[in-house]
Amino acid sequence: MDQDDDNLQYCYARWSDSIWHNYSFVYAGDDDYNVSTTNTTKILIASHTSQQTISERLRQELLDQGLSCYLLNENTPQSLNARANVIQWCDIFIIVISRLYQRTSFCMEALHYAKDMRKPIISILAETNFRPYGALGAISASAILSIVLNSDTPFVHAISEITKSARSKVANKTNTVKVIDPSEMNDNDTISTLPQGSSTCVVLICTTDDGNSVGQLIYESLIATELSVVVENLSKPNATCSIAKCTVFVPILTSQLEQTPICRVAFEQACRLSKPVVPVIAIKKWRPEGWLGLVIAGRVFYRIVDRETAYKPFYDSNRIIDLRVAIETACQPVPSETEREEIEKNLLRKELDECKSKLSIWPPKRKSRVIDTMKARQPVRIQLPEPHADSYFDHTHHSITRITFRAPPPIVDQYSLPKRRPLDCMISYQWNKQDLVRQVYEDFHMRNVQIWFDIWGAMQGSTNDAMATGVECAKVILVFLSKEYIESTNCQLEFRYGVQRGKAFVILRTESSILMEQWMLEAIEGFPQYDVYSYNVLEQSINGIPMIDVIVQAVRSLAQAQPPDPVDDCSAELFELRSLLDDARDALSIQTGVARYKTCTRCGQQFDDYSKDGCKKHSAYFLGGGGLLESQWVCCRQQTADSPGCIPCEHIDQPRVFVEDPQYGTSTWKPA
Structure with missing residues (x-):
């Protein structure tokens, strides 16, 4: 995006x-x-x-x-x-x-x-x-x-x-x-010691004269909270800085701050002490490039130049509210990677001890974990059925107001760390198409599609990591293709990563005569593509099916066909323990003669007793045809009894039966 x-x-x-x-x-x-x-x-x-x-x-x-x-x-x-x-x-x-x-x-x-x-x-x-x-x-x-x-x-x-x-x-x-x-270059181009301030605080706002009014504005918005807040103007004579005694560092970025040596030293100390930094830019249409550009690169920053921009409504929020949320999030203690991994290591060691006690030979035969990183993962392409409806199957768009609109849930947790929850779909778009994107998101949301796109409040910490995590979690990338999308390096970055990770694509062309490079054409070959020049097109029918439902069903079917995309976001030691346990479970399967992997009777994917998550079931009943309305699941408007589910559940291997309730003319799967 x-x-x-x-x-x-x-x-x-x-x-x-x-x-x-x-x-x-x-x-x-x-x-x-x-x-x-x-x-x-x-x-x-x-x-x-x-x-x-x-x-x-x-x-x-x-x-x-x-x-x-x-x-x-x-x-x-x-x-x-x-x-x-x-x-x-x-x-x-x-x-x-x-x-x-x-x-x-x-x-x-x-x-x-x-x-x-x-x-x-x-x-x-x-x-x-x-x-x-x-x-x-x-x-x-x-x-x-x-x-x-x-x-x-x-x-x-x-x-x-x-x-x-x-x-x-x-x-x-x-x-x-x-x-x-x-x-x-003088690598010692720094003040030998930072004049240390004496203010112990949770939030330290550092500014210079040209950003002081914005600093005071942010201070006023925070004093109503329980956080202790201090503002220090580093352009004053004999200025001191209390970086060492704060929890979160909120710098007010301006050209004067960039040119003030003590400010650079304050940032260097913040980096050395691993202080969370929540940057605010106080100048309209200005971006730092030198050392200050280095320290904010990849970060979410907040542009607040005056009271009007701070409190100007933006859907269900405004900039000052989002800044306050980011600061409060940054104040939370973050467990170190070592602490987080140690918990999993202890669990893995217990499971390894259990496997070791059951195996006649230890260690188990090891599989090669060499990855062909030069080769992109390949998505699964499927033949989608032609859309068709025999009865009434109209579309009503539910316009959601700013008060009731549910923004996509964050792709990071309370520590601003990646939250790897499975997604049916991620929306990739150029910002000028956001109005159309929001309308489509609303329709997908009403149909119980797990979908994400980067809108306010959905990103914290590193923007690049949030985008990449969205791609990694998604089974399908829904691309709103435009000439501006093609020309945007950032959209291209997002698209390329989707190709590299073997994601399926659904393409919505939002304008005509879009020229694409050969590598992009090859990436989307065999995937569904639709011309959607305005939202009204989505309300038009294809053989009796509104186009929006055709697109939703294409996304669901493609998502169900895609294999898991594992991410080894761990240390070498933890990766080795995970790999050893996987090999031990394979060895147990061979020794006992019991197949490790089963086929899910609901979605057809392979799973074992240690990885049952990743399936979906329907949350309501199937309304059979023959009347005024088209056959459909009332929970998600899919038309066939064996269509992909719409809410997360565990895989199963039990036989399933489609049971009709003659009293109401509805049907459900047993088990669901």
């Missing part, structure tokens, strides 16, 4: 105008890393320090090819100025993908910034059993080149491909951004 922030109660930092955006950290510390950077192609290699050996070898080989090259990791360079500068400096951004890179905030911050700076990306997959997910997965899916480092890919071949792609991409391109050569 792409959007115009002037129409929003807050802005999504993720949406700029290019597909080549990524953050990373350059290593420019020692003299032997400094090379001449005249007119040669400039390469930045970003990695976690756990992959430093690979990065250093890549760097040396690329230097031998006559390219300028620096390394960047989570530790170096240290200053925000140096980190932002080195990302701006490079022509090509190479990312060495690993689990630890995915899970390190400093690395991902750099990736988001490279994305915002429109840097061409080359991805190097260093771990053969890891498929990147979230923002890393989405951004790397749009790389100009992807290479898997394994025994089948000689290093010299990888260097050759990188060199060729880099020089080809940079040819005839001029970098107009004024940057300093990394060898001349």
Whole structure:
């Protein structure tokens, strides 16, 4: 989705105008890393320090090819100025993908910034059993080149491909951004110590003179809560900053703040202390680009320039309310990844001990977990039946007011962490089509379709992660195709990630004469496509069926046919425990002679006793035909008795019987 922030109660930092955006950290510390950077192609290699050996070898080989090259990791360079500068400096951004890179905030911050700076990306997959997910997965899916480092890919071949792609991409391109050569950059460009304030508080609002009125406005909105709030103006003489004593940092971003050294140091301390940051931009149509652009890249930010913009109604909310919700969410204590994983590890170890006691041979035979990350997952294409109705089957749109409209539920939990709940469908659209999208969402919602799109209140924390999580959770991507969608790099990023993860598509063309690239045409080949130039078209019938119902039934049928899309969002240790338990369960099945997997008698998917979730049943009864009304499930308007269900439930393997109630002329499945 792409959007115009002037129409929003807050802005999504993720949406700029290019597909080549990524953050990373350059290593420019020692003299032997400094090379001449005249007119040669400039390469930045970003990695976690756990992959430093690979990065250093890549760097040396690329230097031998006559390219300028620096390394960047989570530790170096240290200053925000140096980190932002080195990302701006490079022509090509190479990312060495690993689990630890995915899970390190400093690395991902750099990736988001490279994305915002429109840097061409080359991805190097260093771990053969890891498929990147979230923002890393989405951004790397749009790389100009992807290479898997394994025994089948000689290093010299990888260097050759990188060199060729880099020089080809940079040819005839001029970098107009004024940057300093990394060898001349002062990584110690920082105040040695931040003047520490004495105010202990929950929420610290930091501002400068040109943002002070907005800071006071936000302060007034928070004092009615139980949160202790302090405002500090860092442009005052002898200013101090209480970052170390606050829970949440709310900076009021302005051009003066960007140019004030103490403000940069305050951000650096906030990063070191892992303080939650909820940024507010206090200038209309302004975006920071340098060090300040780095620290807010990929974050949801809130544009509040005066009282009018703060309280202007936006559907069921306004900007100041959404900001307050974000601040209150950020105040909640967040368990560390280690704490969250330790709970699952303990459960897995107990289950492993139980399996071990039953198996005659331990450890069990291990399966290969090598992933062909160069190959996109493939969706299941199905033949949809021709729509047809013999009796009355009209459509009534339920227009939902701002008060009663139910926004899509958040795709993140109370900690702003991905909430991986299964979705039938995710809507991908360009922001100018939001009115049409909202109407279609309302119709899908009334038909019990689990659907999500990014609208107010549905995103927190990282916008790129929220988008990627939506794609990962969805079985089907419903695309509102327009010329602006094709031209939007951010919409393309979303679409590409859907292709990479093997999602099914349903295409709604919202205007005529849309030209698509060949790769997009191939991705949607065999999937249903409809011309929907206005909402009125959806009310028109196809063989007696309103088009909106034809589309809904296509989404349901495709969603039921798609296999699960597992995401290994965990550490290497937890992944190993999960894999070992899976192998142990396979071994138990072989030893006992009892098949592990069964076929669901409701949806036809494979499942076992450890993964019963993922099915759906109907919540009401089936109204048989023969009368004035078309045969349909009253809960979701589907026309056939064996149509996909509409509410989540567990898989079953019991025989099912379709039972008619002669008294009412209705039918239900037993069991449902």
